[in-house]
Amino acid sequence: MNYFDELKRSMTWLGQQRDTFFLGQAVAYPGTAMTNTLAEVNRSKLLEMPVNEEMQMGMTIGMGLNGTVPISIYPRWNFLVLAANQIVNHLDKIKIMSRGGFTPKIIIRTGIGSQRPLHPQHQHISDFTAGFKAMCDFVDIIRLDEPHQIFDAYKYAYERTDNRPTILVEWGDYYSEK
Amino acid sequence: MNKQDLIDFEEDIADCFNNALIKAPVHLYDGNEEQMIEIFNNIKEKDWVFCSWRSHYQCLLKGVPKELVKQDILEGKSITLCYPEYNIYSSAIVTGNIPIATGMALDLKRKGEIDHVWCFVGDMTSETGVFYENHKYAVNHDLPITYVIEDNGKSVCTDTREVWNVEELTYSKPGIPKVIYYKYETKYPHAGAGKRIQF
Numbered sequence: 547m548n549y550f551d552e553l554k555r556s557m558t559w560l561g562q563q564r565d566t567f568f569l570g571q572a573v574a575y576p577g578t579a580m581t582n583t584l585a586e587v588n589r590s591k592l593l594e595m596p597v598n599e600e601m602q603m604g605m606t607i608g609m610g611l612n613g614t615v616p617i618s619i620y621p622r623w624n625f626l627v628l629a630a631n632q633i634v635n636h637l638d639k640i641k642i643m644s645r646g647g648f649t650p651k652i653i654i655r656t657g658i659g660s661q662r663p664l665h666p667q668h669q670h671i672s673d674f675t676a677g678f679k680a681m682c683d684f685v686d687i688i689r690l691d692e693p694h695q696i697f698d699a700y701k702y703a704y705e706r707t708d709n710r711p712t713i714l715v716e717w718g719d720y721y722s723e724k
Numbered sequence: 725m726n727k728q729d730l731i732d733f734e735e736d737i738a739d740c741f742n743n744a745l746i747k748a749p750v751h752l753y754d755g756n757e758e759q760m761i762e763i764f765n766n767i768k769e770k771d772w773v774f775c776s777w778r779s780h781y782q783c784l785l786k787g788v789p790k791e792l793v794k795q796d797i798l799e800g801k802s803i804t805l806c807y808p809e810y811n812i813y814s815s816a817i818v819t820g821n822i823p824i825a826t827g828m829a830l831d832l833k834r835k836g837e838i839d840h841v842w843c844f845v846g847d848m849t850s851e852t853g854v855f856y857e858n859h860k861y862a863v864n865h866d867l868p869i870t871y872v873i874e875d876n877g878k879s880v881c882t883d884t885r886e887v888w889n890v891e892e893l894t895y896s897k898p899g900i901p902k903v904i905y906y907k908y909e910t911k912y913p914h915a916g917a918g919k920r921i922q923f
Contacts, residue, residue, distance in 0.1 A: 598857055604823020605830060612831040635817045647808030
């Protein structure tokens with residue numbers, strides 16, 4: 547399978563799990579390449595959010611505390627960086643703050659903006675993977691460079707027993723190139 | 725816990741802090757015991773309580789044993805007291821607890837659960853954009869949440885009204901949905917208990 551098909555397969559599988567829920571912008575409405583990967587997910591599991599990155603991430607954590615496994619979608623790293631407070635100061639610290647009592651299982655989906663055929667310029671193509679790895683001790687970050695990684699990585703993020711939250715980083719260009 | 729129990733607890737912690745038994749910040753309550761007791765009369769055992777860095781009263785009134793709260797404070801955890809078994813989450817980052825509380829309320833409603841969320845914030849926090857957008861979302865989606873604004877008039881030492889150049893806080897008027905507002909004066913400083921400690 548190619549890169550896009552693996553993503554769609556992964557989202558479809560996640561959507562079939564009883565406790566998952568998807569939220570973000572262009573989740574229930576069209577708008578980004580990621581939207582198309584959710585085509586087979588039951589619409590009752592898709593929540594369109596206002597554009598508000600930090601609120602979305604905080605709400606993601608809150609849903610996770612109540613036992614839901616949220617898949618929180620940010621189409622680009624440049625957007626996700628606006629939620630850094632919730633990721634670095636809360637999600638990454640919540641286990642140690644609560645002596646292991648709060649361990650929400652959370653999946654965060656983001657991407658490196660595509661540059662072809664249209665170049666969106668410099669505020670949309672950043673890869674902050676290394677930067678966030680340096681800022682986070684508990685949040686795990688996996689960059690999806692090849693199609694064969696994708697399904698196993700999302701399945702692992704859902705099934706992992708250490709309950710570490712996982713950020714999965716996609717390449718926008720690979721949706722049509724790999 | 726009654727009013728005097730709460731006051732005695734904070735005074736005990738103040739003594740511990742002033743005698744250098746706590747090697748971490750503490751943020752003490754004073755002067756709002758009656759308001760807190762009244763609010764907690766409506767908070768049920770399974771409800772969720774989200775707090776800021778000042779949370780001793782919430783923990784005690786939610787039922788966490790005072791010996792455990794004190795032990796955690798002595799271990800330096802006063803500003804992030806979290807008790808999963810009592811559904812309490814505290815954050816030492818301004819506004820940080822708000823969207824987490826909103827998300828909890830959304831999930832409770834989505835699942836048809838009857839529990840309620842209580843989110844405590846200070847006066848400066850209530851003037852932020854984070855508060856505005858979360859309150860708007862909660863009201864418009866009728867989420868099971870109440871934001872409790874505790875107004876002691878200052879943020880650390882900064883006068884909230886002066887820096888925003890307002891006489892009246894945005895959410896201090898009566899009748900605003902999903903908001904409880906109260907004002908109080910405290911004898912304690914923002915952090916610590918009034919005595920500079922050298923370790």
